[in-house]
Amino acid sequence: MNIIAIDLGASNGRVIVGKFDNEKNLELEIIFRFKNYGVSMKDSLYWDILHIFEKIKKGLRKCSEKYKDDRFVSLGLTTWGVDFVLLDECDELLSPVYHYRDSRTEGIPGKLFEIVPRKEIFNQTGIQFMQINTINQLYSMIEHKSPKLSITKTFMMLPDFINFLLSGVKYCEYSVATTSQLYNPITRNWTFDLITKLGLNPDWFGEIIQPGTILGNIQEHIAKETGISNMTKVIVPPTHDTGSAVVAVPVDMDKYKLGEWAYLSSGTWSLLGVERAEPLINENVLQFNFTNEGGFNNTIRFLKNITGLWLIQECKRIWEKKGLRLSWDKIEQEALESQAFQNFFYPDDPSFLNPTDMIEEIKNYCEIHDQTPPQTVGQIS
Numbered sequence: 076m077n078i079i080a081i082d083l084g085a086s087n088g089r090v091i092v093g094k095f096d097n098e099k100n101l102e103l104e105i106i107f108r109f110k111n112y113g114v115s116m117k118d119s120l121y122w123d124i125l126h127i128f129e130k131i132k133k134g135l136r137k138c139s140e141k142y143k144d145d146r147f148v149s150l151g152l153t154t155w156g157v158d159f160v161l162l163d164e165c166d167e168l169l170s171p172v173y174h175y176r177d178s179r180t181e182g183i184p185g186k187l188f189e190i191v192p193r194k195e196i197f198n199q200t201g202i203q204f205m206q207i208n209t210i211n212q213l214y215s216m217i218e219h220k221s222p223k224l225s226i227t228k229t230f231m232m233l234p235d236f237i238n239f240l241l242s243g244v245k246y247c248e249y250s251v252a253t254t255s256q257l258y259n260p261i262t263r264n265w266t267f268d269l270i271t272k273l274g275l276n277p278d279w280f281g282e283i284i285q286p287g288t289i290l291g292n293i294q295e296h297i298a299k300e301t302g303i304s305n306m307t308k309v310i311v312p313p314t315h316d317t318g319s320a321v322v323a324v325p326v327d328m329d330k331y332k333l334g335e336w337a338y339l340s341s342g343t344w345s346l347l348g349v350e351r352a353e354p355l356i357n358e359n360v361l362q363f364n365f366t367n368e369g370g371f372n373n374t375i376r377f378l379k380n381i382t383g384l385w386l387i388q389e390c391k392r393i394w395e396k397k398g399l400r401l402s403w404d405k406i407e408q409e410a411l412e413s414q415a416f417q418n419f420f421y422p423d424d425p426s427f428l429n430p431t432d433m434i435e436e437i438k439n440y441c442e443i444h445d446q447t448p449p450q451t452v453g454q455i456s
Contacts, residue, residue, distance in 0.1 A: 078095075078149050078151070079151075080152075081134070085342070086342075086384075087108060090105075090138060091104065106134060113174040120176055121171040139302030146306065148307065150241070150303075153316040154237070155175075157208055159172075159212070159236075160236045161229070161279075163227065164226075166239075169226065172233065176428055177212075179219065180212055183206070186214070191272050193361075197356070201366065203366035203380060210255065210256040213257075217273065217275075230279040230281075232247060233251075235247050238311060240294075240297075242292070242309040243294050244309075246282055246311075248285075248288075249373070250318035251314045253367070254315055265283070286318070286372075288311050289308050290310070290311060291309060292309070317346045334349050344382065344385070345380075346379070347381060350370055351374065352374060353375060354375045386422055387456060390434050391406065410456035417447070417449065420441065426439075
């Protein structure tokens with residue numbers, strides 16, 4: 076039995092074939108990999124959703140070409156959290172898809188708390204406060220009086236939208252919905268009270284479904300374009316990538332109960348946490364800014380967001396822009412050959428959220444904090 080996994084990250088995407096043998100052993104093969112990146116336009120930062128979807132279809136074509144004698148039973152997709160699309164009454168995109176690092180959310184949390192206090196938002200959602208959160212992105216549109224809001228018909232998180240393109244079916248998957256900071260883990264539905272207080276339309280927010288739900292067959296035109304059988308089912312995993320990563324942690328659940336083991340999922344962001352049966356919402360969690368995100372089988376991923384590989388990914392992008400072709404192995408080697416612990420900085424400092432040049436930003440930070448700025452690839456890495 077063959078299946079397809081589409082894994083979209085903030086720096087790259089992968090299309091993977093999973094093959095089960097008669098003993099139900101799973102073998103994974105990466106069929107196609109592509110770069111993903113933000114695109115700047117008129118002082119705003121967007122995701123190139125057309126590029127992303129075209130690359131997904133290219134990956135599906137490569138799958139069908141390599142396994143032309145085998146049928147794929149199903150496909151599933153994961154992405155990062157918090158980003159979303161708005162559709163009009165014809166299900167057309169109202170704008171390019173904003174990147175969560177876009178500057179439109181600067182100063183928004185403070186204005187948001189004037190409408191709904193910070194503690195009330197946390198008590199209703201259990202989600203940590205980050206500038207990038209969906210709630211801040213949406214409220215920035217209200218603050219900036221975006222005309223798109225008056226013609227919005229549907230709100231969809233990014234993986235839900237891509238699944239809609241693949242299947243023609245519109246739903247909101249649980250794990251990624253929780254990252255919006257507009258979901259109530261107690262009532263297990265959108266927090267319509269909060270949505271209304273912010274001036275958003277509750278009718279935009281569709282039915283929430285659980286991971287494992289079959290949306291239906293892949294659309295006929297996608298099947299024809301890619302060579303994938305139109306009998307291939309589109310099934311939603313935990314579409315927030317960390318949610319799926321936690322499912323794959325090789326824990327003996329007969330030996331360890333929920334909350335007795337921890338995980339560290341590392342990518343552009345790193346997520347450190349435990350899996351729980353119920354959300355943990357109290358003053359300590361609020362104070363230390365932990366979060367309660369959704370997982371498989373209605374579980375809660377109680378975790379802390381940590382800046383992961385974002386800084387070094389951006390440095391690599393700047394080096395490549397300047398003509399330096401550096402593999403990750405080469406960067407690691409340069410770092411190992413440089414003297415360690417010469418500079419110290421706080422990776423979650425707001426200056427590192429989305430600078431034009433990460434390398435210069437790191438040097439500036441070191442100068443401001445009376446440190447000799449790093450210069451070489453190895454010193455910076």
